[in-house]
Amino acid sequence: MNREENVAKVLAVTNQKGGVGKSTTAVNLAACLADAAQRVLLIDLDPQGNATTGCGIAKLKGLLTVYAVLIGQATIDDNRLKTAYGFDLLPATRDLAGAEVDLISLERREFRLRDAVQAVLANYDFVLLDCPPALNMLTVNGLVAADRVMIPMQCEYYALEGLTDLVTTLKKVRANLNPRLEIEGLLRTMFDPRSTLTQQVSKELESHFGEKVYRTIVPRNVRLAEAPSYGKPVIFFDRASKGAQAYLLLADELLARHHGRFQSAVRTTN
Numbered sequence: 001m002n003r004e005e006n007v008a009k010v011l012a013v014t015n016q017k018g019g020v021g022k023s024t025t026a027v028n029l030a031a032c033l034a035d036a037a038q039r040v041l042l043i044d045l046d047p048q049g050n051a052t053t054g055c056g057i058a059k060l061k062g063l064l065t066v067y068a069v070l071i072g073q074a075t076i077d078d079n080r081l082k083t084a085y086g087f088d089l090l091p092a093t094r095d096l097a098g099a100e101v102d103l104i105s106l107e108r109r110e111f112r113l114r115d116a117v118q119a120v121l122a123n124y125d126f127v128l129l130d131c132p133p134a135l136n137m138l139t140v141n142g143l144v145a146a147d148r149v150m151i152p153m154q155c156e157y158y159a160l161e162g163l164t165d166l167v168t169t170l171k172k173v174r175a176n177l178n179p180r181l182e183i184e185g186l187l188r189t190m191f192d193p194r195s196t197l198t199q200q201v202s203k204e205l206e207s208h209f210g211e212k213v214y215r216t217i218v219p220r221n222v223r224l225a226e227a228p229s230y231g232k233p234v235i236f237f238d239r240a241s242k243g244a245q246a247y248l249l250l251a252d253e254l255l256a257r258h259h260g261r262f263q264s265a266v267r268t269t270n
């Protein structure tokens, strides 16, 4: 089924491994897509709330977050916030950890997020889901709500094994819960070009996954690691940094894939 052009694409940023750059990618891609005049909703699906604090939002209670949406006590429209960065956020707090148990007894427990997202699809161009580092019920809700998955990964020794597990999970979700689900792309993050191993893994990735590997590579960049402690996406913290430039290019690459149009290659001010 083709969806209408003006309905949001739902992208789950996922990898069951922690610390690979999911939240960094979700927040910065949201900001860079908004920078390219896209209407974006970022949904934080991780009880750690890194995407939430990374947008400068703190001290919320569960009933004002994605948690209440999942358990059916609020809608996305009720609980979304406008960030200072041009996109909307449905935040998460630690309370979300309880959803794992609470969902068990609810009807359509794998479809709660999908059902909620349907109601706002017409308001956005992109809905980005920042998934937790686990293959749990929250991640399943993310994968069921999504059209596509974006997989950030570090090019290190065990990365390819982890990817095999993830691909198996995606196949199961596709077979049982969400036949639309596809891999949008694999994103190399925290890239260190001086490492021989990194280069090797990166090449293997390209030969296995071909076009699915984004041309854009996110380098290891200290400004990307610093920006969340100021509650800012990196383009609002240091737009000229290599990290900011990489995420601007990633947004361009994504838009080129989706709309067949390519924005000016680097919208820099340096």
Ligand code: ADP
Pocket: 017, 018, 019, 020, 021, 022, 023, 024, 025, 050, 133, 189, 190, 191, 218, 219, 220, 221, 222, 224, 225, 226, 228, 243
């Ligand atoms: P995940 O959400 O997959 O657990 P994060 O996005 O939280 O991963 O990233 C893990 C840590 O690495 C964070 O402290 C983050 O600031 C840092 N980080 C992420 N991407 C980069 C990068 N490209 N360069 C430097 N540090 C990064």
Ligand code: MG
Pocket: 022, 023, 024, 046, 050, 051, 131, 132
């Ligand atoms: Mg995270």
